[in-house]
Structures are given as C-alpha cells and as structure tokens.
Amino acid sequence: MMEEKHRKQNKGGHKPKINPKMNRHVFRLTDEENAKFLALFDQSEIDNKAKFIVSLLFGKEMKTVKIDKGTVDFYMRLTSFHSQFRSIGVNYNQIVKLLYRHFSERKAAAFLYKLEKQTTEMAILCQKIIQIAEEFEAKYLKKE
Template sequence: MNENSNNKQNKGGRKAKTDPSIHRHVFRLTDEENAKLLSLYEASGMPNKAKFIISLLFSKEMKSVKIDKGTVDFYMRLTSFHSQFRSVGVNYNQIVKLLYKNFSEKKAAAFLYKLEKQTAEMAMLCQKIIQISEEFEAKHLKK
C-alpha cells in the first residue's frame, strides 16, 4: 500500500517531456566551415544552435533578416531632414504674415524679394535631395 501511494506522490522538479531528445550526434568543422555556420546562425536569429542545425537538416523554413546600418542611418537622417523642411514651411508662412503686419507694403515687398531668392535656392536643394535619394534607392535598396 505504501508503494502505490509513493508512485502517485509528486516528487517535484520539472515535468518529463513526452518526446525527449536523447540521441546525440557529433561532427567536426574546419575554421572556414565553422565561421560560415556561425554567420548563418547569427543571421537566422534562432534561440540556439541546436534548433538552427535541426532546421537546416530537415529543411524547415529558416528566415534571416539582414539590416544594413548605412541604409537605416540614411533613412533616419532623411526623415529628420524632412521634418526640418516642414518646419521651415511653417516658419515661412509666419514670416510673411508678420512682414505684412509690422511693415509698410514697400518694405515688406523688399524683404519678400530676399525671401523668394532663398526659397528658390531651397527648392533647388530639395530637387537635389530627391535625386540623391532616388539614386541611393536604385543602387542599394532594390537588389
């Protein structure tokens, strides 16, 4: 009677797996092969090497994502520049309103003439930026 109650009693610890991995295989790699395996493993983002190797052996789907830091940096700078460009447009509208409010027509027109020159230069700069962005996209992003 004591033996039956001991079998039913919880001994603690981790629950046993239904299908444990008990078979072990060992293989050796050259330095070059090891470096290639490690680079593929790091690119895969899998939690451990064993699962990675099993997925390679049994042709399970493996995803690897490569992030180009230069492209990310370019994108962040372009986004930052775009927000600055938008804020310049808001400031432009505020300046025009203030010029007509605080100065005479003649003086406001003189200041606006100078502002128009700067705006034309900024429009040319914007066109160059668009051209550079398109070149970058064509060379580096669409492979």
C-alpha cells in the first residue's frame, strides 16, 4: 500500500509543455492597418495569426506568394491552345489514311498537296505559340 501512495497518479490530459507561452499582448489597429495586416497574413501561408505576428517580430523568414489570376489564366489558355494543335496531328494521320482509302492515288496526292501547305502554315504558327509560351513562362512564372 505504501508503494501505491508514492506513485504519481495519471490524471489524463495532454503532456505539459516544456516552455509554455504564458505572456499575452494585445494591440489595436485602424481599419487601414488591419487590411494591410490581413493581406500580409494571407500572402504568408502561415496557418494562424499568432505565429505570423511572432515571425514578424523576431525576423523569421516569411514566404509570400502573389498569384496574378490574369497571368495564370493566360498561361493556361496558351497551354490548352498548344495541346489542341498537337491533337490536330492525330487527325492529320487519320485524314491521310482516309484519302488513300477512298480516292485514287492521283486525287489523294492532289488533296495531300493542299493539306501539306496548310500544315506548313500551322507548324509555323505552332512554333510561335511554343516560343510565346516559353517567353511568358520565363518572364512571369519563374521569378524567385
């Protein structure tokens, strides 16, 4: 029985912190200051305001990310446009097979000549799209 009294009773709950945060500070902001504070907080990607404020006070490195929705939208459309051009290549192969299957070789060759001219123009356009996408990515999306 004596041994049981000397043991610590387990009361449950969580383990006490080694260095608990006991000091609290309160400050007030104007509407304008609050708007700036909230904008910085949103950009920081920190999950709570207290951690954000502490990181600002003690100069810890903060990560801010600015997303320009117009830039992202333009890039996504350009990428989609490029993928549509690539899918035209699949259709091109199907057309060539159909031409040789349903027309004489001479007539198919005449149609292919016209198709080849259009394809050359499209290839040049496709190269321009790739170049614009690469320039756009280098200028706007890969800044660190």
